[in-house]
Amino acid sequence: MQVKSAMRGLLSAALFTLFAGAGLVRAEGTAYVSNQEGGVSIVDLAKMEVTGELDVGGKVPRGLGLADKGRTLVVAVRESGDIALIDIASGKVTRRIAVGKNPEFVRVRGDMAFVSFEPASRLGPPPKAGGEKKEEGKKEEGKDAAAGKAGGHDDDDGDKEPAKIAVIDLKRGKVVRNIIGGPETEGIEFTPDGKRLVVTNEADNTLTLHEIKTGKLLKKVDTTPYGARPRGVKVSPDGKTYVVTLEFGNTFLVLDDKLAPVKAVPTGLAPYGVSFDRKGERLYVATSRSKALEVYDGRTFEKIKDVALEADRCWHFSFTPDDSRILVACGRSDALVIVDAATLEVSGRIADKRLPWGVVTWPRSMGSLDQP
Numbered sequence: 001m002q003v004k005s006a007m008r009g010l011l012s013a014a015l016f017t018l019f020a021g022a023g024l025v026r027a028e029g030t031a032y033v034s035n036q037e038g039g040v041s042i043v044d045l046a047k048m049e050v051t052g053e054l055d056v057g058g059k060v061p062r063g064l065g066l067a068d069k070g071r072t073l074v075v076a077v078r079e080s081g082d083i084a085l086i087d088i089a090s091g092k093v094t095r096r097i098a099v100g101k102n103p104e105f106v107r108v109r110g111d112m113a114f115v116s117f118e119p120a121s122r123l124g125p126p127p128k129a130g131g132e133k134k135e136e137g138k139k140e141e142g143k144d145a146a147a148g149k150a151g152g153h154d155d156d157d158g159d160k161e162p163a164k165i166a167v168i169d170l171k172r173g174k175v176v177r178n179i180i181g182g183p184e185t186e187g188i189e190f191t192p193d194g195k196r197l198v199v200t201n202e203a204d205n206t207l208t209l210h211e212i213k214t215g216k217l218l219k220k221v222d223t224t225p226y227g228a229r230p231r232g233v234k235v236s237p238d239g240k241t242y243v244v245t246l247e248f249g250n251t252f253l254v255l256d257d258k259l260a261p262v263k264a265v266p267t268g269l270a271p272y273g274v275s276f277d278r279k280g281e282r283l284y285v286a287t288s289r290s291k292a293l294e295v296y297d298g299r300t301f302e303k304i305k306d307v308a309l310e311a312d313r314c315w316h317f318s319f320t321p322d323d324s325r326i327l328v329a330c331g332r333s334d335a336l337v338i339v340d341a342a343t344l345e346v347s348g349r350i351a352d353k354r355l356p357w358g359v360v361t362w363p364r365s366m367g368s369l370d371q372p
Contacts, residue, residue: 029321031361034061038354056084057093062357063106070362076103099166107188113168116185120161179215182206186231192239200230226264227251232274245271265301273316273368286314305344309337316358318367329356
């Protein structure tokens with residue numbers, strides 16, 4: 001497994017050099033940020049500033065990923081119920097592939113994209129977590145209700161019909177099958193062999209394991225004993241451990257490679273985005289209501305530090321390709337917060353004024369939405 005990871009790293013570096021020479025990416029790499037009230041921002045990681053925007057041809061882009069060796073950006077567009085394939089070189093949408101109502105999370109593996117969507121979704125704020133202070137709950141609910149009215153809220157909580165994961169052949173431009181998830185599917189992760197999906201299902205507090213080839217449900221794990229509302233999910237680089245954030249439990253759950261729960265670890269308020277670093281030595285968790293990026297030992301899960309972000313609704317994040325910095329998308333603060341990965345201190349901010357949701361980079365980096 002380590003040999004394969006090293007080979008992937010060498011290939012990514014080679015491709016990175018090729019594209020940099022062709023002018024398709026900057027030498028330090030490029031980040032792409034989906035904005036719920038706009039398109040996709042292009043961030044030059046050499047300058048650490050927004051240098052352009054890609055029009056997705058619809059409202060409320062959310063999940064995104066890169067395909068075709070970094071040449072194509074795949075973006076879930078909520079209002080049009082599809083994914084947009086954007087040619088990076090020209091900046092144009094080259095194809096739209098219908099998915100279904102409320103597409104959200106995107107993962108790309110090879111020539112296939114996996115996109116969660118919720119047929120029973122409805123606009124409006126999510127339910128409040130138990131144990132919140134009334135003042136905080138009212139404040140957050142008001143913000144979310146306003147965003148929902150404006151078409152910017154992305155947490156629709158459809159719980160009458162199971163959500164689905166569309167399996168899309170990007171070369172053929174079509175959905176080849178739909179995998180039935182639980183109510184309100186959120187995060188998606190691959191097993192190390194690439195043959196199965198681990199899915200978090202918020203509304204019924206479960207993790208489900210599915211065979212990709214057939215869509216067959218192989219296992220279901222109830223998170224209720226540990227906490228409610230599973231959201232983010234990541235597998236460790238060695239493939240031996242899964243971590244799932246439980247937003248209403250203020251906890252993350254550690255599971256083994258068979259998805260058997262091992263331990264629950266307390267976090268700050270409302271954990272969501274989660275990722276290991278490239279070597280699996282550290283685990284990072286974005287706690288949106290604690291306004292922090294929490295850092296843990298990647299093997300013992302002892303806390304190392306809380307990095308105060310001083311920003312609102314920080315959900316998704318990504319390392320830069322050289323692993324030196326972490327970009328955190330903080331939607332309600334309309335900014336990307338930059339964290340120095342060595343010092344674990346905030347080193348800067350990038351203004352992004354249209355409700356940033358998710359961030360990925362090319363070459364691919366470790367992050368809550370992607371991995372090399």
